[in-house]
Amino acid sequence: MDKPRINSAARRLQNRESLEADIVAEAVRMFADCGYEGTSIARIAENAGLSKQNLMYYFPTKQALYQRVLDDVLDEWLERMAHLADAGQPADVLRAYIQAKLKFSREQPYASRVYAMEVIGGAKLYGEQIRDRVVPVLRRDIEVFEGWIAAGRIAPVNATHLLFAIWAMTQSYADFAPQMALVLDRRLTRKDYDEAEQTIARMVLAAVAVA
Amino acid sequence: MDKPRINSAARRLQNRESLEADIVAEAVRMFADCGYEGTSIARIAENAGLSKQNLMYYFPTKQALYQRVLDDVLDEWLERMAHLADAGQPADVLRAYIQAKLKFSREQPYASRVYAMEVIGGAKLYGEQIRDRVVPVLRRDIEVFEGWIAAGRIAPVNATHLLFAIWAMTQSYADFAPQMALVLDRRLTRKDYDEAEQTIARMVLAAVAVA
DNA sequence: GTCTATAAGCAGATAGAC
DNA sequence: GTCTATCTGCTTATAGAC
Numbered sequence: 001m002d003k004p005r006i007n008s009a010a011r012r013l014q015n016r017e018s019l020e021a022d023i024v025a026e027a028v029r030m031f032a033d034c035g036y037e038g039t040s041i042a043r044i045a046e047n048a049g050l051s052k053q054n055l056m057y058y059f060p061t062k063q064a065l066y067q068r069v070l071d072d073v074l075d076e077w078l079e080r081m082a083h084l085a086d087a088g089q090p091a092d093v094l095r096a097y098i099q100a101k102l103k104f105s106r107e108q109p110y111a112s113r114v115y116a117m118e119v120i121g122g123a124k125l126y127g128e129q130i131r132d133r134v135v136p137v138l139r140r141d142i143e144v145f146e147g148w149i150a151a152g153r154i155a156p157v158n159a160t161h162l163l164f165a166i167w168a169m170t171q172s173y174a175d176f177a178p179q180m181a182l183v184l185d186r187r188l189t190r191k192d193y194d195e196a197e198q199t200i201a202r203m204v205l206a207a208v209a210v211a
Numbered sequence: 212m213d214k215p216r217i218n219s220a221a222r223r224l225q226n227r228e229s230l231e232a233d234i235v236a237e238a239v240r241m242f243a244d245c246g247y248e249g250t251s252i253a254r255i256a257e258n259a260g261l262s263k264q265n266l267m268y269y270f271p272t273k274q275a276l277y278q279r280v281l282d283d284v285l286d287e288w289l290e291r292m293a294h295l296a297d298a299g300q301p302a303d304v305l306r307a308y309i310q311a312k313l314k315f316s317r318e319q320p321y322a323s324r325v326y327a328m329e330v331i332g333g334a335k336l337y338g339e340q341i342r343d344r345v346v347p348v349l350r351r352d353i354e355v356f357e358g359w360i361a362a363g364r365i366a367p368v369n370a371t372h373l374l375f376a377i378w379a380m381t382q383s384y385a386d387f388a389p390q391m392a393l394v395l396d397r398r399l400t401r402k403d404y405d406e407a408e409q410t411i412a413r414m415v416l417a418a419v420a421v422a
Numbered sequence: 423g424t425c426t427a428t429a430a431g432c433a434g435a436t437a438g439a440c
Numbered sequence: 441g442t443c444t445a446t447c448t449g450c451t452t453a454t455a456g457a458c
Contacts, residue, residue: 123389253450
């Protein structure tokens with residue numbers, strides 16, 4: 001925590017894009033761990049291996065950096081989740097959806113958590129982008145579920161709450177991982193995520209009555 | 212937001228306990244909305260209708276107030292959730308558990324959210340109390356599920372992940388309510404919570420194969 | 423218990439030399 | 441682009457009169 005992760009000699013060889021990516025990566029970690037107000041740009045800069053004033057050359061305000069962090073988080077998430085619901089048998093689509101979302105929680109825990117923090121606080125700084133970029137995707141997913149129900153391909157459940165449930169269960173393996181670790185008395189392993197996937201899939205598939 | 216919720220004349224009539232409760236109630240709201248660092252004791256005091264210095268007479272440090280807030284949140288939650296798993300048919304116990312947890316999310320959204328914020332941030336200020344007061348309760352619940360499985364009263368699922376799933380789904384109706392409201396294009400109503408309860412219960416009961 | 427006054431530090435942001 | 445230096449405002453917390 002005290003030493004910069006990248007020394008300035010090595011950094012000097014990087015181009016602007018790569019340096020910005022390093023700053024954003026460090027910012028994601030810190031915003032997730034300490035929240036927006038709990039994170040100072042001075043500490044982000046320190047951990048990323050440059051001065052605060054230099055960081056502010058690339059990101060003129062703290063809010064601009066935060067917006068960029070959330071933009072990148074959404075880009076990554078949308079790229080992984082896009083078109084999952086487009087085709088295939090309901091059971092396969094649901095399994096793939098659960099698997100992809102859980103994989104994101106496992107591989108990008110800081111991204112999941114910084115997004116969760118923003119939503120829990122009422123999405124005061126990022127509500128518009130959530131409305132424009134996330135909500136349409138979720139609504140489309142709900143419509144896919146409703147289409148299956150109308151076609152008799154799955155049992156008639158509440159499609160909206162089914163999606164909320166899938167979202168909640170998978171998201172919690174990033175957000176509530178600290179509490180889960182306390183219950184298990186150890187950090188979550190790959191095996192835990194696999195078991196979680198099986199359990200969640202079982203619940204969802206049993207509820208919609210397909211194998 | 213600009214005017215104190217309780218004028219000082221009325222407050223003067225209250226005893227110390229009641230005034231502390233007012234301060235804590237306001238602090239819960241603000242910590243949930245703005246996080247620990249995002250909330251200043253000056254604004255808590257302002258909204259509670261007393262001066263910052265006067266607030267610090269009752270709570271000598273910001274951390275002390277925060278600890279008290281989380282203590283009260285846990286007290287309230289444990290009181291509502293205690294002994295739910297003690298007796299009864301698995302299906303009834305599970306339904307009651309889901310109902311109680313969801314009711315807590317609906318009636319005490321700020322409590323749920325301030326707790327979630329603390330956990331997501333790694334429980335840096337409150338990890339010990341979570342370990343001492345929450346984890347034993349969760350472990351006991353898991354043991355109850357495992358007892359049912361051993362006795363053949365429910366299907367053999369992963370009891371730990373089943374509990375994590377129930378926790379996640381019910382908790383999210385407080386934490387992710389802002390995002391749900393964006394998807395629904397309106398605030399959550401009582402009816403939404405009832406439908407959520409039905410959907411969650413259906414998933415859990417179908418997974419453990421009891422009606 | 424409540425008030426006025428203030429200390430001491432850190433935050434985000436800016437100016438200008440090189 | 442990176443540096444030194446600095447400004448301004450807000451934060452928690454304290455001191456002491458009443």
